[in-house]
Amino acid sequence: MNTIPGRRIIISLFLVFLLLPIYWLVNMSFKTNNEIVTTMTLWPHQPTIANYMRIFTDESWYSGYINSLKYVILNTVISILVALPAAYAFSRYRFLGDKHLFFWLLSNRMAPAAVYALPFFNLYSAIGLFDTPWAVALAHCIFNIPLAVWILEGFVSSVPREIDETAFLDGYSFPRFFAKILVPLIASGIGVAAFFCFMFSWVELLLARTLTSVDAKPISAVMTRTVSASGMDWGLLAAAGVLTIIPGALVIWFVRNYIARGFALGRV
Amino acid sequence: MDKTINNKAWFLVLPVFLLVAFSAILPLMTVVNYSMQDTFGNNQFFWNGVGWFKELLDPSTDLGGRFLASLGRNLIFSLAILAIEVPLGIVVALSMPRAGWTVAFCLVVLALPLLIPWNVVGTIWQIFGRPDIGLLGYTLTSMGIDYNYVSNDLDAWFTVIIMDVWHWTSLVALLCYAGLKSIPDAYYQAAQIDGASRWAVFTAIQLPKMHRVLLIAVLLRFMDSFMIYTEPFVVTGGGPGNSTTFISIELVKIALGQFDLGKAAALSLVYNLIILIVCWVFYTIMTNAGAERRPTEGGA
Numbered sequence: 001m002n003t004i005p006g007r008r009i010i011i012s013l014f015l016v017f018l019l020l021p022i023y024w025l026v027n028m029s030f031k032t033n034n035e036i037v038t039t040m041t042l043w044p045h046q047p048t049i050a051n052y053m054r055i056f057t058d059e060s061w062y063s064g065y066i067n068s069l070k071y072v073i074l075n076t077v078i079s080i081l082v083a084l085p086a087a088y089a090f091s092r093y094r095f096l097g098d099k100h101l102f103f104w105l106l107s108n109r110m111a112p113a114a115v116y117a118l119p120f121f122n123l124y125s126a127i128g129l130f131d132t133p134w135a136v137a138l139a140h141c142i143f144n145i146p147l148a149v150w151i152l153e154g155f156v157s158s159v160p161r162e163i164d165e166t167a168f169l170d171g172y173s174f175p176r177f178f179a180k181i182l183v184p185l186i187a188s189g190i191g192v193a194a195f196f197c198f199m200f201s202w203v204e205l206l207l208a209r210t211l212t213s214v215d216a217k218p219i220s221a222v223m224t225r226t227v228s229a230s231g232m233d234w235g236l237l238a239a240a241g242v243l244t245i246i247p248g249a250l251v252i253w254f255v256r257n258y259i260a261r262g263f264a265l266g267r268v
Numbered sequence: 269m270d271k272t273i274n275n276k277a278w279f280l281v282l283p284v285f286l287l288v289a290f291s292a293i294l295p296l297m298t299v300v301n302y303s304m305q306d307t308f309g310n311n312q313f314f315w316n317g318v319g320w321f322k323e324l325l326d327p328s329t330d331l332g333g334r335f336l337a338s339l340g341r342n343l344i345f346s347l348a349i350l351a352i353e354v355p356l357g358i359v360v361a362l363s364m365p366r367a368g369w370t371v372a373f374c375l376v377v378l379a380l381p382l383l384i385p386w387n388v389v390g391t392i393w394q395i396f397g398r399p400d401i402g403l404l405g406y407t408l409t410s411m412g413i414d415y416n417y418v419s420n421d422l423d424a425w426f427t428v429i430i431m432d433v434w435h436w437t438s439l440v441a442l443l444c445y446a447g448l449k450s451i452p453d454a455y456y457q458a459a460q461i462d463g464a465s466r467w468a469v470f471t472a473i474q475l476p477k478m479h480r481v482l483l484i485a486v487l488l489r490f491m492d493s494f495m496i497y498t499e500p501f502v503v504t505g506g507g508p509g510n511s512t513t514f515i516s517i518e519l520v521k522i523a524l525g526q527f528d529l530g531k532a533a534a535l536s537l538v539y540n541l542i543i544l545i546v547c548w549v550f551y552t553i554m555t556n557a558g559a560e561r562r563p564t565e566g567g568a
Contacts (some may be wrong), residue, residue: 004466007363014360014437015377021396021434022380024403028395036401082283089280094271101281107547108292112495114516115536118523119295142291145284205387205498210524220387234401241388248383249376256372256379 022245029238036234051239064219065243067133071208071216074137076197079144080152080190087152088182092161105146116142117210124211135211136218140204144197151196155189156182188258195255202248219244296540302533320534331522331531335538337510338518345514346493349432353489354482356433357440362474364445378438390502393431397503417504421511424504428512431499436492440485447481448474480557487550491543515539 004010028036029051030044039045055061089095090102116139124135159182167177183190208218223240306316326332360378365371381389397417399405408415417427451473459469497516500506506513506521513521519539523532 004359004362007365010359011363011365011374014356014363015374018377018381018434018438020403021392024396025392028401040401040406078287082287085280086284089277092271093274093277095273095275095277095281098277101285103548103551105284105288106551107544108288110491110495110543110547111292112497112516112519112539112543114495114497114519114523115299115540116291116295117520118529118532119298120291122298123295138287139291141287145288149284199383202383203385205385206520220385223387223391234395237391238395241391244385244388245380245383249380252376252379252383256376 025238025241025245028234029242031235033233033235048235051235052243054236055239055243061222061240064217064222067212067216068202068208068218068220069247071133071136071140071218072198072201074133075140075144075201076194078137079141079148079197080194083145083148083152083193084183084190085178086149087156088178090149090153091156092164102149105149109143109146109150111142113204113206117206120207121210130211131213131216133216136208136216137201139207139211140201144200147200148193148197151193152186152189155186155192159185191255192258195251195258198251199248299533299536302529303537304530306530316530320530321538324531324534324538331535334510334518335515335535338513338515341512342494342496342514345429345432345496346490348429349436349493350486350489352429352433353437353440354486357437357485358444358478358482360437360441361444361448362470364441364448375442378442381435381438384435386498387502389431389435390499393427393434393499394503397427419508421508424508424512427503428500431503432493432496435499436489440489443481443485444478447478451477480554483550483554483557487547487554490546494543494546 027043030047030049031041032046032048032050035041035044035046090098120135120139121130124130124139129135129138163181163185164177167181172181205218205220209221212218212221219240223237223244303320304316304318306319320331323329323331324335327336364374384392396402397405397415399409399416405415405417414420415423417423455473456469459473464472495516496514497520500512500514501517501520504512506517515535519532519535522528522535
């Protein structure tokens with residue numbers, strides 16, 4: 001009754017459409033450059049892991065992954081920590097300018113990164129954070145903090161207010177109530193918010209590339225090195241691409257049961 | 269609706285306010301400052317008033333022409349992907365399996381494109397569409413279709429649009445799926461007793477229930493496609509010619525490529541203003557819709 005005719009075919013076709021380009025990347029990452037350029041093969045006929053070995057043994061390659069993970073994790077932690085109390089405030093209290101503040105926060109989620117690229121470069125150079133993971137982590141806060149506040153506000157609102165009142169009557173101080181009662185109650189919400197912060201920080205390139213040069217260079221910027229005098233190193237590029245998909249895939253696997261709930265709040 | 273008024277709540281919001289203000293207001297002030305000045309290098313700046321803004325909105329100048337052309341291209345692009353992704357997302361959400369391990373499998377595969385770094389999305393399609401080494405390009409070419417996204421405008425557009433559909437339809441589908449999941453079974457049972465047709469169930473039950481998530485999906489897709497940068501930049505570099513140069517690409521060209529700070533800043537401000545207005549319109553519609561529905565729904 002609540003489904004449509006031919007749904008198995010539709011969903012299968014769509015999943016194939018999603019997976020095919022990814023398969024092609026994986027396929028290419030196991031080929032030699034010679035095979036990629038000279039023949040059209042649907043699977044690697046001379047499978048090789050040389051492309052992956054180069055990434056894992058060359059420091060300029062694998063440090064890119066470490067740099068990316070550094071600022072993504074830093075950003076996720078900062079966003080969640082500051083968003084939690086704010087989400088509580090927006091959910092429980094009315095205060096001067098609350099609605100305008102909420103809209104202003106959300107409008108920053110929509111601000112184009114291209115607008116901020118140059119001013120951020122000036123700002124973080126001026127305070128000496130340029131080319132550190134902190135610069136990127138703080139810059140990504142502009143869209144991740146509003147997002148985290150938005151998601152967490154929904155989860156805090158689903159906790160009945162009576163629980164707060166009972167806790168305060170029992171003599172809980174505010175910080176203790178927060179840590180011992182509220183946070184465990186919305187643990188799944190924190191998971192969902194962390195997932196989305198991780199996701200948006202991980203996929204962003206423009207700001208990450210603008211705010212780093214050598215020491216904190218993210219993997220997405222390192223990938224542009226595959227263009228060399230002898231032409232494109234397609235196999236290496238594909239292998240690097242596959243490796244950037246893996247952290248995301250792992251995260252999805254862990255939160256798969258919560259994804260639908262996060263989306264259900266309609267707050268992405 | 270029964271929130272207590274407490275201005276001390278500001279202390280809880282303060283860290284968020286300070287951090288976002290640091291990243292939003294300070295840079296924006298720099299932008300406003302630049303937008304009024306002209307520079308001839310050596311960090312010497314000259315007052316230019318609203319000159320850049322006048323030029324920006326005048327299609328006969330170079331800057332104005334480029335801005336309005338890229339704005340037009342961006343609007344066409346946004347409308348095209350909305351017209352494809354929203355209906356397709358609804359159909360995919362309706363086709364999701366009901367129960368069992370296939371649900372988790374479908375969710376994971378659907379979410380996969382969302383977690384791929386944007387430049388890798390570009391790389392994937394750059395490779396996939398190449399006539400010599402990509403499956404899509406190779407297949408199309410061997411079918412006798414002259415497909416080359418590097419030299420043909422139409423093919424470049426086709427590639428950029430299908431890439432965006434591949435990348436973001438899942439978001440619409442997941443939002444709609446979540447909206448559908450929140451419909452109680454009793455609604456469907458009632459419809460069955462009334463002998464409602466499949467189409468009636470869709471228009472009378474499912475669509476109204478998805479109303480809120482659909483609004484959010486349209487807002488997010490419009491905004492994100494309106495500021496799209498990385499993916500088309502990697503695939504086409506804005507070309508062939510200027511045919512896929514969207515506003516963000518144009519802006520980065522002017523700001524970081526030519527270092528024309530005044531022009532770039534003026535463009536940024538107008539760009540930001542458009543986004544702010546659209547955002548406000550959606551926000552108002554959304555909060556009004558929420559307020560209307562609350563009494564009948566009991567806060568779903």
